Amino acid sequence: AVSPGVLPLCRQPPAWGRAARRSSGLSLAPCRAFSNNKILVELDESSGVATMKFKSPPVNSLSLDFLTEFCISLEKLENDRACRGVVITSNVPNIFSSGLDITEMYGKSTEHYAEFWRAVQEMWLRVYGSNMVTIAAINGSSPAGGCLVALSCDYRIMVENPKFSIGLNEAQLGIVAPFWFKDTFVNIVGHRVAERSLQLGSLHPAPEAHKTGLVDELVPEEKLQERAAAVMAQWLALPDHARQLTKSMMRRAVLDRLVAHREEDIQNFTTFISKESIQKSLRMYMEMLKKKKH
Amino acid sequence: AVSPGVLPLCRQPPAWGRAARRSSGLSLAPCRAFSNNKILVELDESSGVATMKFKSPPVNSLSLDFLTEFCISLEKLENDRACRGVVITSNVPNIFSSGLDITEMYGKSTEHYAEFWRAVQEMWLRVYGSNMVTIAAINGSSPAGGCLVALSCDYRIMVENPKFSIGLNEAQLGIVAPFWFKDTFVNIVGHRVAERSLQLGSLHPAPEAHKTGLVDELVPEEKLQERAAAVMAQWLALPDHARQLTKSMMRRAVLDRLVAHREEDIQNFTTFISKESIQKSLRMYMEMLKKKKH
């Protein structure tokens, strides 16, 4: 996907290098081994468009394993000349992604929290900074980190079902969205909508999400993939080089901000999540989720 | 209102300390003495919601005395564990607040201008940086500094009467809104609406104010307090700690900018307002207001 001479949007040699990746818990095992695990990746070489389908039931939660596979799959596509765009969607009914896996944030070691958070950062840096055209085909609910995945794409199409909702609802759980979640959100919906939505931890039903600009369009479920392909074709009609440089110009400030404060952000996360009060909140939340199931 | 471990949004020890406050003209007299003077404060301990009613006829103008009482009342609520939110409204028919008291800016000493301006800054730092949920229930017109008070809250509900208008109309008087008035405005309506509205010194009738996003919703006058209570309950449903940290994340950059340039901003104001041409403009404006009354 990278034309010669076009650097990835996030130039940061150590973080993107093999050594840094190893130390961050991402190993470079062959891609095929991962591809049929939690994410199904199909590349149509004739159109240059890949589809990534999240298939990690029950709710496509972003565990450390999922994030690792996601990053490796993205990197593989990014480096594949035959691939110019990727559609991200879900293979699980009614859910796009439920967001960060709470079990990774509860009752673990500080080292584990740090490793997990680095993988969350890595995922965002790769999606938001991708040189490929990225389209989120949102076929289910998408709270918190699931919403972040969608926000980091170039374009968002959501199934018009009002039972599906999307938003950065961290405040509802007693936690705070990191500044780079916020920056990504503000870039899309503006400061005022973001301020209110983040403080209230709002989950916006699809029609409201469309009205506020959180998603770009709504379609009936049976039209979703067809529409994603049509939008992709429209974006791929542009010369890659000019489009990539333009995207970088729009996003670099926000990407650079995390890159500059990455270790500090990991430190903040591990300190915050290790607090007794926060661990207690998470335990209560998990218990509530368990009861809901029964 | 401040949970243990949650710092006020504006951490700036000297400026918030007793000494700084004394030198800025705000004395720490007992609150009760002020509460029944220019602002009526009622705290409902069962809901944790206070109501501040401006009752400084004829137009609730923001005089030095008014601002002093306003800041002390806010500080008292901020430090009261029983209080989590405040509704700001007017007890004077047809006017929310007419804004800064022009008599404080005309024919006085440089020292007086400086003291007055510091009090205006202090008021904004306290409202925009409050840890409490702040809702403006705008039951009358609200030009200039009156608009700033509303803009600094978390949510704005305005009576739908098109005779009531709101806006930063400083340019109409030949003066310029300070950068932090502008920053607050841009955070709500975006750069373009702010640029046009500030250059034209627009006063937006309630329906237009709603359309541009300057206020969040319109209600009939008799429903105003009921609706404010309902919105407050919605905001108070969130855990204070997460909501406060989120609010701080959204507002800190703009708050810090004034804190960093506070003395310079006072200097700019006193120099500007002392100019013969500006003093003349204000005199003509006051004479026009007097004639209007007769």
Place this chain on the structure above:
Amino acid sequence: AVSPGVLPLCRQPPAWGRAARRSSGLSLAPCRAFSNNKILVELDESSGVATMKFKSPPVNSLSLDFLTEFCISLEKLENDRACRGVVITSNVPNIFSSGLDITEMYGKSTEHYAEFWRAVQEMWLRVYGSNMVTIAAINGSSPAGGCLVALSCDYRIMVENPKFSIGLNEAQLGIVAPFWFKDTFVNIVGHRVAERSLQLGSLHPAPEAHKTGLVDELVPEEKLQERAAAVMAQWLALPDHARQLTKSMMRRAVLDRLVAHREEDIQNFTTFISKESIQKSLRMYMEMLKKKKH
């Protein structure tokens, strides 16, 4: 147009001085010689409003000569006490301006590219930083640099003909809009609309341009000049001094950014445009335009 004591919005003594202008290729020949060449300038001294009509058929492209004349005409009006506002419109049917003249960017010397780019920058600094009220009366299509001229004004009125389109479509040509084109655009339509529109190189038909906020209003062609005059009267009702300072407060950050990086921006442009691949793209584009004509 400049009241005593009011500095032009862009204070940068060397760049605005006579010497700097000479070295940038702009000579200070008497204005009248230019005024009847590519731009028709009429000043109505009773209203204080000038009209600039682009009359450089076939498409009012922004050549070095055109830009030089444009800057000198603007400077003359800026320094004329009798002039407080300017309406910018086209004298050529169906086109406002086609943008930068591609022939200035193809097959020329590095020195020529640098001289040309400095003139483009100078034009933007003068229009976006003007102390006058500037209204674009857009009576035809306005791609790329033509769009930039309109975006740099205080207000945009466009003929409601859906055959007329406007946008920063650089990406379509394989090139990238400079950061200050982008900054100007973001200030008007916000980050999200700008990101999408710039990446797709969108040319928005008039109704869509209005809906996205790229233009402020649409009128029938026969009402355009009348409406421009009415809007101008509304803006001129404000005291010049307060309006100018407010405009400066809103625009200075973006203006200062180019001023601080001006030479670097010229260097980037000349390097980019000199690339063989870009020269090839431009040649193909020019050949396509030629074929279209026949």
